[in-house]
Amino acid sequence: MIRTLETRLCYNCGKPLPPDADIQRRYCSHACQQSAYKARKKKAFLEQRKAELLGIDIVEPPSLPVITDEELASYFLDLQAATCGILDAAEYGSERLRPLCYRVGDGVRSVLLKEGVLNDQR
DSSP: OOOOOOOOBOTTTOOBOOTTOOTTOOOSSHHHHHHHHHHHHHHHHHHHHHHHHHTOOOOOOOOOOOOOHHHHHHHHHHHHHHHHHHHHHTTTSOTTTHHHHHHHHHHHHHHHHHTTSSOSOO
């Protein structure tokens, strides 16, 4: 299997993130993170000001629900079961879909194993 390195870019300036950046990192530096924060705050302020001038009430979007670690673990177990199902179904799938089943199943499984979310059981 050939592994390619995907270059991830900073959400603010577009420069590549350091190679050792973890999966959650979005900015190349603290300065870029602060700059993006200030830009978001400025945009929100300007939108609010524009709405006030036009006489429009801004409705805050609903906050996202907090997901507990237990719920997230349950989702990963569901994903593991679905991945195993895709790999098992590949044996019975058509010639056209069989390679797709193997690529998707193996890809998802390898990412979850690499991240330490799953045990190497199959």
